[in-house]
Amino acid sequence: MVPPVSDDLSPKATAQQRVAALYSAARDGVYRYLLALGLDAARAQEVTQDAFLRLYVALRDGAAIEDPKAWVYRVARNAGVDSLERIGRESPYSAAIADTIASLAKSPEQELIEKEWLEGFQDAMRSLSPQQRACLELRGQGLQYWQIAEVLQVRTSTVGEFLRRGIKQMKRWNECQK
Amino acid sequence: MPEIEHPTEELLLALFEEQLPAAEVEHLLAHLDSCQICEQRVSLIEPAFARYQRCRELIAPRLPKPPQPWGDIVAEMQKVERARRTVPMPGRKRGTVRPAWMGALAAAVLVGAILFWPHGSSELRADTLLLKARSASPRRSPNSRLRVRTPRFTFLRPAVLSDATSEVPEMDAIRAQFAAAHYDWSDPLSAGAYANWRAKIAHRTVEVSEDRGQSTIRTVADGGGIAEASLTLDASDLSPVSARFVFSPQDWVEIAKAPDASVEVRPLASAPADAPVTQPASSVEPSVAERELMTRLAIDRLGAGAGEPIDVDVEPDGRIVVTPYRLGELRESQLRANLQGVERVTVRSPEASERQEEAPASLAGADPAIDASNAIASRAHLLSQLAERFPPVTEAELSPAARKDLREMRVRHARALEGDIDTLARVLAQNRPLRLSASELPDGDPVPKALLESAVAVNRMVTSLYAEKAGEGSAWPRLGEELARLRYLAHQYSQEVQR
Numbered sequence: 001m002v003p004p005v006s007d008d009l010s011p012k013a014t015a016q017q018r019v020a021a022l023y024s025a026a027r028d029g030v031y032r033y034l035l036a037l038g039l040d041a042a043r044a045q046e047v048t049q050d051a052f053l054r055l056y057v058a059l060r061d062g063a064a065i066e067d068p069k070a071w072v073y074r075v076a077r078n079a080g081v082d083s084l085e086r087i088g089r090e091s092p093y094s095a096a097i098a099d100t101i102a103s104l105a106k107s108p109e110q111e112l113i114e115k116e117w118l119e120g121f122q123d124a125m126r127s128l129s130p131q132q133r134a135c136l137e138l139r140g141q142g143l144q145y146w147q148i149a150e151v152l153q154v155r156t157s158t159v160g161e162f163l164r165r166g167i168k169q170m171k172r173w174n175e176c177q178k
Numbered sequence: 179m180p181e182i183e184h185p186t187e188e189l190l191l192a193l194f195e196e197q198l199p200a201a202e203v204e205h206l207l208a209h210l211d212s213c214q215i216c217e218q219r220v221s222l223i224e225p226a227f228a229r230y231q232r233c234r235e236l237i238a239p240r241l242p243k244p245p246q247p248w249g250d251i252v253a254e255m256q257k258v259e260r261a262r263r264t265v266p267m268p269g270r271k272r273g274t275v276r277p278a279w280m281g282a283l284a285a286a287v288l289v290g291a292i293l294f295w296p297h298g299s300s301e302l303r304a305d306t307l308l309l310k311a312r313s314a315s316p317r318r319s320p321n322s323r324l325r326v327r328t329p330r331f332t333f334l335r336p337a338v339l340s341d342a343t344s345e346v347p348e349m350d351a352i353r354a355q356f357a358a359a360h361y362d363w364s365d366p367l368s369a370g371a372y373a374n375w376r377a378k379i380a381h382r383t384v385e386v387s388e389d390r391g392q393s394t395i396r397t398v399a400d401g402g403g404i405a406e407a408s409l410t411l412d413a414s415d416l417s418p419v420s421a422r423f424v425f426s427p428q429d430w431v432e433i434a435k436a437p438d439a440s441v442e443v444r445p446l447a448s449a450p451a452d453a454p455v456t457q458p459a460s461s462v463e464p465s466v467a468e469r470e471l472m473t474r475l476a477i478d479r480l481g482a483g484a485g486e487p488i489d490v491d492v493e494p495d496g497r498i499v500v501t502p503y504r505l506g507e508l509r510e511s512q513l514r515a516n517l518q519g520v521e522r523v524t525v526r527s528p529e530a531s532e533r534q535e536e537a538p539a540s541l542a543g544a545d546p547a548i549d550a551s552n553a554i555a556s557r558a559h560l561l562s563q564l565a566e567r568f569p570p571v572t573e574a575e576l577s578p579a580a581r582k583d584l585r586e587m588r589v590r591h592a593r594a595l596e597g598d599i600d601t602l603a604r605v606l607a608q609n610r611p612l613r614l615s616a617s618e619l620p621d622g623d624p625v626p627k628a629l630l631e632s633a634v635a636v637n638r639m640v641t642s643l644y645a646e647k648a649g650e651g652s653a654w655p656r657l658g659e660e661l662a663r664l665r666y667l668a669h670q671y672s673q674e675v676q677r
Contacts, residue, residue, distance in 0.1 A: 015255075016252060016255050016256075019251060019255065020251050020252050020255075023251040024251075027248060031244060032238075032241065035241055035242065040242075041242035041243065041244060041245050042245050044244075045244040045245060045246065045248075049248075049249055049251075049254070052251055053251075053254060053255065053258060056251075056255045056258065057258065066635070092241070092242050093237075093241065096237045096240040096241045096242070097233075097237050099237075099240045100236050100237045100240050103240075104236075114232065114233075114236060117229050117232060117233055118233050118236060118237070120229075120233075121229075121230065121233035121237075129489075129501065131489075136230060137234075140230060140231055140234050144211040145207040145208075145210065145211050146207070146208070146211055146638055146641075146642075149634075150634065153559070153630070153634075154559075155200070155204070155552065155555055155556065155559075155637070156203070156204050156207050156208070156637075156638075156641065157200035157201070157203040157204045157207070157552070159207065160193065160198075160203040160204075160206070160207050161197070161203070163194070164193070164194050164195075164197075166230075167194050167224065167226045167227065167230070168194075168195075170226050170229065170230060171226050
C-alpha cells in the first residue's frame, strides 16, 4: 500500500512551499485517481494541475483547510465528474486492465493466477458504482477512511459500506472461477 | 496513556463481510485509521485487499502516462500572483493548441483574481469584476431571454429590449420603476447596466461573495429608487447569471437567465408570482427538477432520516435512478410504493441477491455522542444536497405546491438539525465540561455548504475522540469551538429557511 503523504509541513512554510511539497508527493495519485474515474490522460493531467493551483489560491486567501490532500482530491473529483458528464467516454483505465490481461495470456503459472485475479478485478470495476470504485482506488492509494469520506463527501460508515461491497464483488467473481 | 483496545478478529472480519450498524463501522474505521497493527491484521484476515493491490500494481505500467511533463507548480503559482494585477480573460481562439497548464492557469488566475483581493477592499473587487465582466460580455442572440419574477407575477422577456419589442402592461410598470432608479431596463442583466447604476450611487456599501463557482456583488444604496441590488456572475466566464433588485421589503424584482427561445420571443402573459413560470402549452408534465424533488420527498417520507445512503442520480435523458445501499427488503418495498406516481424513476438494486443480508438488526450506535453526531452529519448532507440540487433559479421553476413541499422539507430538517446539535452538546457535557465558544464566527449568509463542512468536522472529532477513548486530549476545546460554530450556522440557516 502506498504510504500516506507526510503532513510534516512546517507551520511557517509559505503556501507555495506547502502546495509544492504536496504537489510533488500527491500529483501522481490524483492523476491516477482521475484515470480511474474515467478521464482521459490529457484531461486528467489538466484537472490535477488545476486542483493544486486552486489549493494554492485557497490557502493564500486564508482558507482553513484541515487536510490539503483530501481537499485536492475532492476538488479534482468534482472537476473530473463535471468533465465526465460532458465527455461521456469510456475509461482508459478499463483499457489498461484489458491490455494487462491480454499480456498475461501466455505466461507462466504464477501469472495465470494473477490473470484470474485481474479478470475478477475487471469484472468488479465494471459492476461497481462509481463511488464504490472511487473508494477502492483511494484506499488503494493509502488514503485514510476519513479522508476518503471527505473526498466523496459521505459519512465514514458509507465508505465502509462501499468498500465492503467492492471487496465482496471481487471475491464473488474469483469464487465463481474456482 | 490509556491502553488501546484492539477490535477482535471476528469484528474485523465482520467489517468486510457483514452489514454492521453505522456507528460500529465508524468506530472501527476510526480505529483502523490510527492503528497500523490492526491495519496489518485486516490485510491478513481479508486477502482480497492484497489481491486488489496486486491488480493495481499490475495495470499501473499500462495506464496512460501524462501526455506532457508535469508543470512547474512554483512557476505557475508565481504566475497566479502576478495575475492578481493583470488578469487575462479566459477563452481562446478556435483552432489553437492549448498546453495542459493553460486551462488550469486560466481557471486559477480567474479564481485568484476574484479571491485574492485583500480583505476590506470590496469596492475594488466589485469594480474589477464588473470591468472584466463588461469586457468579457458575449454577444447575445436575439432569442436570449430573461425570467423576471416579482411578488405579483412572473414572465419571460427578451434579454435585450428594442424599441420595437412589444411589452405586457406589467412590464411597463417595472420599466418605469427602473427608469426612476436610473437603471437600464432595456438590458438589465448585464454588467454594464449594473456598473452604470452603481456609478450613480453617491453613498453605498458593497459586498462580494463567492459560492459554487459564482460571484455575487451586492450593493446597498443609501438613497435612490433601488435600495439594494445584487448581480451574480458565473466565475468561469463572468457572464451574468441572475440579479435581484429590492425597492422596498415588499417590492422586489428577480431576473435570471432563461433558456433561449427557438422562435421569435415575445413577452408572455403575466401570471401570479406563486404560479409556475409560463411554459409552452405542450409542456404539461412535471419538469425534471420537479420529479427529482418528488423523488427526494418520497425518500424523506421513509422516515429514514438522512442517514441511509440512498443515491439519487438524474440521467442526461431525464430519467431518475435511485440506488438504496442499506435498506432492508421491507423498506425498499416501501420506497418503491412511495415512488409510485413519480414518472421515469428507476430503483436500482446493484446487488439484489444480497437482500437477505440487509437491514441490520439495530442501528443503535455504540455511543449516544456518535449517534448524535452521525445524525447531524446526515442532516447537513441532506440540506446541502437540497441546496445544490434546487438553487433559487431551479426553485423558481417549481410549481407552487412543489415549492411549498421543498420549503417544508428544508424547515423540518433545519429544525431537527438544531435539535440534534443540542442533543450532542448535552451528551458531550455529561462526560466532561464543554465550553461552546467559537473564537471566530463566519461572516455573511450561512450556507448549507458551510454547515456541511462544520458538521463533518464535528462528526470526525467526535468519532475519533470516542473511538479512541481519548476524550481528555487537546481536541476537546477544538470540538467545543467547532460545535459552537456549527450551532451558529444551523441557527442562522434555520432562520433563513423559515423566513
